[in-house]
Amino acid sequence: MVICIILAFAVFFLGCAQEETMGTVQGTVTLENATEHIGVKINLTGTGFTATTQRDGSFQISNVPAGSYKIAVEKEGYISVEQEIEIRVGEVTKVEFVLLSEIPVPPSLPNP
Numbered sequence: 001m002v003i004c005i006i007l008a009f010a011v012f013f014l015g016c017a018q019e020e021t022m023g024t025v026q027g028t029v030t031l032e033n034a035t036e037h038i039g040v041k042i043n044l045t046g047t048g049f050t051a052t053t054q055r056d057g058s059f060q061i062s063n064v065p066a067g068s069y070k071i072a073v074e075k076e077g078y079i080s081v082e083q084e085i086e087i088r089v090g091e092v093t094k095v096e097f098v099l100l101s102e103i104p105v106p107p108s109l110p111n112p
Contacts (some may be wrong), residue, residue: 023087026060027095029053029073040099045070045082073097 029040037057043050044064051059066089074080078099087093 021066021089022063023066023089023091023093024060024062025064025069025071025085025087025093025095026058027097028057029059029075029097029099030057031075031078031099032101040073040075040078043072043074045072071095073099075099077102 025044029037029042031037031040036055037053038055040053040057040059041050042052042059042061044061047064047069049061049064049069051061053059064087066087069085069087070082071085072080072082079102081097081099083095083097085093085095
C-alpha cells in the first residue's frame with residue numbers, strides 16, 4: 001500500500017515537472033478565396049509536433065518543450081509559409097497565417 005502511494009506521488013510530480021517545461025502554440029490559418037479552412041497541415045520543423053486545422057482554420061499543439069522552432073504551414077494548392085516562433089514555459093504562443101492560392105484568381109471583368 002505504501003509503495004502504491006509513493007508511486008502515485010512520483011507520477012503526479014513527474015507530470016507536474018513536465019508541464020513546467022512545456023508550452024502551447026495555437027492559431028488560425030485563413031485560405032485565400034475559401035469559406036472553409038480545414039485540412040491545413042501545421043508542423044514544427046524537425047520535431048514530431050503536428051496539427052491539422054479545423055473547419056474554422058484553428059489549430060493547437062500542446063505540450064511542446066520550451067524553445068525556438070520553425071513552424072511550417074501547408075496545403076495543396078496554396079503557397080506554403082514558414083515562421084520562427086518561441087515557445088515559453090506555461091504560455092500559449094499565438095500565430096496567424098494567410099495562405100495564398102498558387103493559381104492567381106483572375107480579376108472580375110467590369111460589366112459593360
